[in-house]
Amino acid sequence: MVNTLVQFRVDENDRTEAIEICSKLGIDLQSYFRICLARLIREKGIPFSMKIEEVKENKGISAMKRASKIAKEYGISDLSLDEINEAIREARG
Known part of the structure; x- marks a missing residue:
């Protein structure tokens, strides 16, 4: 050889x-x-493998993105943390 x-x-x-x-x-x-x-x-x-595969998003990230989209649709995406907590208290009350 x-x-x-x-x-x-x-x-x-x-x-x-x-x-x-x-x-x-x-x-x-x-x-x-x-x-x-x-x-x-x-x-x-x-x-x-030399394939480019689509990165799968985890369920938590997907849920957060859906929630952000819904918040934008309802015009509430710019609420402060205090406003969010107040809305939660009212919904529970």
């Missing part, structure tokens, strides 16, 4: 961080790249 030198440029901070991560995993950066290359060949493609 003939070895070939492969070189490319990368941001120094990224290289340093990658070396630190590899070190914690017990390998060096060169071994990591050889592992990646082997997986690329074995998988006959990128060995991880």
